[in-house]
Amino acid sequence: MSSERLIYLPLGGAGEIGMNAYVYGYGKPDQERLILVDLGVTFPDMDGSPGVDLIFPDIQWLAERSSQLEAVFVTHAHEDHVGAVAHYYEQLGVPIYARAFTANIARRKMEDHGHPEEAVRTVSAWPEVTDAGPFRVGFVPISHSIPESSGLVIDTPAGRLVHSGDFKMDTDPVVGEPFDEDLWRSLAEPGVRALMCDSTNVFTHHEGRSESMLGPDIEALIDGCKGAFVATTFASNVARVKTLAEAGQRAGRSICLMGRAMRRMIEASIETGVLGDFPRTVSPEDAREIPHENLMLIVTGSQGERRAASAQLANGKYNGIELRDGDTFLFSSKTIPGNERGVIRIMNQFSEMGVDVIDDSSGNYHVSGHANRPDLSRLHKILQPQVVVPMHGEHRHLREHVKLAGENRIGGVLAPNGTMIDLSGNRAEVVGYVETGRTYLDGSVKIGALDGIVRDRIRMALNGHVTVNVILDEEDEPLGEPWCEVRGLAETGSSRAPLIDVLEEDLSQFMGRAKSATLSDDDVLEDGLRKVVRNSAMGEIGKKPEVTVIISRLS
């Protein structure tokens, strides 16, 4: 009989930025009692996942062990940490623990999916703890770009773990708890077996800056603006929304919030009491009546999302408000890699309207929510863990963070998604690899990223599509000529005749030449017809389309 062990297994978030899902387990091998920390989503893109609505981590390993699972703990309310809780609730069926603001957001998601809101349980901050099987878990306040973000203290029979969550070390974060070094230092008193640590900004070499720095520069910017002033940021960055609104208020502007997510986040903040004072706002209806020079809008869509308020303003009127020459639009945000095209499109649309666009290139209008390299080192030193396991980063971030731990004379373990680590011995050892991957929400259905469904869509996007139709009679003789339907291909090619005519002519010739062994065998006939279309199209238009062959046999 083997002894008990403490394991760590990232199913998402380690090797990518997004869809966080970290498993901890304690018990006999393969019978561990488990908890899951965070269950987030990532967002699709046209390059790799066209038509997909959301991307989840593949949690099959965990779903197969749902009877061993005690609970889900959610560190904060960003979509990449909480976005999948409702989508996977049926498969996991365990309580979800979070602090009040995060729980508020999680409950809205459960409600949207018709799941019981009671499954989400609100817990208070450390020193309150929640028992979950062999684990005792406490939420330790830490600053980030959303209210009530928390690191987790996870006490286990094999020692104390600290899961940093997403964090920065802001002692004046405008909204929420400042970073409390004494509190974090006290966590280290019993000794920390391992620190699972945010790696996002490991390549950023300067110390992190405080949210509270931004107000004066933003206020000066608003003061210098003759028309309407519009700012966008992540709706969930409630501190930023407040920083912006207060700067606007000081500059004598009426403040109007726009975009569903913006209102939803502020609502949750008020309901849970995290917001404190917030300038009075006006409704979009009232905002219409206010002269531009007295108006400030704070809107959704900092990443260029096509349906968000910023994109709608860039397209023309939104909520009855239309920007114009003399107005200013501020991106109080960083563009996430991959979103550049969408953001630039909006910038140019505003430029065409005569609106001045200001982004964060000066560094004065945005600070990151993640700890930079020196701050990561500081946390290493405060907690003095026996081992650092980098998480929340692409492979390059994790690898660099392992090096950083080494610089700080702490052992680092590189554990990308699917790497199971045993932390119960003196060393952290890799004890196995688990298949991980991505699950797509496609319309209302979950499909596997490798099912071939999206691959087929990408192929149609790259190559176009031809449907070929032939009818054969009872004697396998063609009835009439084959014909084609074409989608997404040039209408004429090198011969100047319509492509469809060329294809049909070549198909007819093929059918005329085909022997009965071909005509009587669907597979052989289909293969032959497909080749004719691909070769014929290649000659005409230089592309080999995807081909669907329909053989109708009258019988």
Place this chain on the structure above:
Amino acid sequence: MSSERLIYLPLGGAGEIGMNAYVYGYGKPDQERLILVDLGVTFPDMDGSPGVDLIFPDIQWLAERSSQLEAVFVTHAHEDHVGAVAHYYEQLGVPIYARAFTANIARRKMEDHGHPEEAVRTVSAWPEVTDAGPFRVGFVPISHSIPESSGLVIDTPAGRLVHSGDFKMDTDPVVGEPFDEDLWRSLAEPGVRALMCDSTNVFTHHEGRSESMLGPDIEALIDGCKGAFVATTFASNVARVKTLAEAGQRAGRSICLMGRAMRRMIEASIETGVLGDFPRTVSPEDAREIPHENLMLIVTGSQGERRAASAQLANGKYNGIELRDGDTFLFSSKTIPGNERGVIRIMNQFSEMGVDVIDDSSGNYHVSGHANRPDLSRLHKILQPQVVVPMHGEHRHLREHVKLAGENRIGGVLAPNGTMIDLSGNRAEVVGYVETGRTYLDGSVKIGALDGIVRDRIRMALNGHVTVNVILDEEDEPLGEPWCEVRGLAETGSSRAPLIDVLEEDLSQFMGRAKSATLSDDDVLEDGLRKVVRNSAMGEIGKKPEVTVIISRLS
């Protein structure tokens, strides 16, 4: 009879970065004699142009006036300036003038397309000039990130124009002519009617830096590397390739160039004598035998292009060379917005191999080829034009550059693609708008961006595709049941039955209920069947697919 006028009309490059094509004309309205400056391409992406091979400016306006066209002048050999010359040669049919290096590259393109190489004529630098109708055009050397880049002096009966081309003010550019302030100042002596000016870096507030600064830092980086050192940059940035190779040589490494474009560019540089000394290189075959610690590769693929050398090295072996733990990979380049995902993918692949990746975030390993804001001002002041017309930029760059001209007390004209400006009066006046747009090279065929072909492909990528097939007899009675073929859709949905079964069942019911007025009318029947599939799929899987309906009537 109206008098003669001098016009400027950008058909590409003004309102986007890419596919430059600028028309100048002189003569009676609508009978102007024309020249074209540059004829470039831009590159497709999955978001907006999946499956497209290249993007050209729509030059229909010019093609309709090819009898008025005298010549094409190409400022330099970047693809966004020279990439379309061969593709449009048949439509325009005029000589193409360029300096030796650019002409060498242009001729290779003509040769690839079976066009006469003699159409490309090599000209020497200013003060040599080429007469083209009412224009007299001289190529004035200016530094950029490719050899022999030139601005153009365009003398016209209505005064002197200066077309900056892409430029920076590098007095020590490693390869090619340094920026010669006296020469440029001399151009202004007769007075400059208008300066058409590069706007790429108008938002970059510090002065441009010299290529010659980079060598020592790169050498130090190579010195600190224990394994193979690999660097990527644009192949056409011959100065950078030389900077890299010389740094490698000083660090005692054998240098190997990899990637077709890299060899092609160096070949052209040697043929045209622009390169001067270049360190001795070894072939990839020989490189295999060299210990990693003595080896430096300079490779293509700085933008993460899937088939370039960098991507192939990231995927595994390339030319028999495999990178490993301890090797270093340097991006001596800036990632062009939109290419981030591809570059990051490669970075992470290298990280998984244990290869250290270094990018330009430190600013020490790359300098831009474009003039920054202070350098633009400097050119304004050197040339003292009556008017600045910003070009080579997105709308936001052009607009900002107009403001910059204003700060320098020079009139600026915002002229995005299609804006025809009359420069013959005292003021620069917009005298018309011309339809412009994009032409796609799709396989071997040119199609219009708005033809709907690519839109159909995007729709299939987003929504998937269903083919419906029904057969009717001579009396319009259905023969057998309708059936479906599905591509790019989930196999099962909410009812847990195969999607295809659900669709076929709903289609059968529709056919059973359909009246003869429906069954006898192809359009009505097609419309009905399409709706059934879309609604049925929506209910099952939450998506409305694209539908192709094939109705076969036996007659």
